[in-house]
Amino acid sequence: AMIRAKTAEITVSDLSMRVPEPPGCDEITQLARTANKTLARLEAAVEQQRQFASVVSHELRSPVAGLHTQLEEALLYPTDVDPTTTIRTALTTTERLQAIIDDLLVLARIRSAPPQTPEPIDLTTLVTEEITRHTHGTPVHTHTTPHLPVLGNKIQLIGVLNNLLVNAKRHAHTTVEITTTRTTDHAVLTVTDDGDGIAPHDRERVFQPFIRLNDGRRRDPGGTGLGLAICRAVITAHHGTVEIEDSPHGARFVVRLP
Incomplete structure (x- = not known):
């Protein structure tokens, strides 16, 4: 009762x-x-x-x-x-x-x-194909491991890659580096720029909607402040993670997908 x-x-x-x-x-x-x-x-x-x-x-x-x-x-x-x-x-x-x-x-x-039926995707092939569309501006260097199968929504994962790549090129001084590797349980995508980097206390904040650091506002005043929030939402829906990790220089975004 x-x-x-x-x-x-x-x-x-x-x-x-x-x-x-x-x-x-x-x-x-x-x-x-x-x-x-x-x-x-x-x-x-x-x-x-x-x-x-x-x-x-x-x-x-x-x-x-x-x-x-x-x-x-x-x-x-x-x-x-x-x-x-x-x-x-x-x-x-x-x-x-x-x-x-x-x-x-x-x-x-x-x-x-509601979650859609996932399709098999080769993460390395997806990266290789999308990089060819970014021939202008800051040079992008790739270091890939072949045959990295993941399950998911191809259009959404392309959106994540493009968001991270555009963000990296915006903040880079000279180059952007993209790598794909595998661990025991994950396919790993890393996007690194050689810019000024992101302070540790801001590395989680930037994934929140409308959070834009001063440098980001200066470099892209017309941005919505939702790009990284969308990346986090997509990767979470794919049962993965996206984080900013330590790097000798610049910002290093790391995506892990099952």
């Missing part, structure tokens, strides 16, 4: 409550423990969604407010404001909004869509 009464009190607005767990190991006790574990996971997921919604609102508010002000000034002071300049600036703002919304939709689909 106590478990039933406490369960009835729990709502989406307050998921912090837990049902009482009777002593012992009978079926009722096990059910109560399972229910509390489920509530804990649900509470964490709802809190994550609330924080994400708050961050998204903040990131969209600034460009929308700027766009509103530009258009309002053009109407209030038609003789003082150049309409062509206003339209050009407004167009740039809407393009940034569109880029943010597109990346948010990608992130939402990865996090919420």
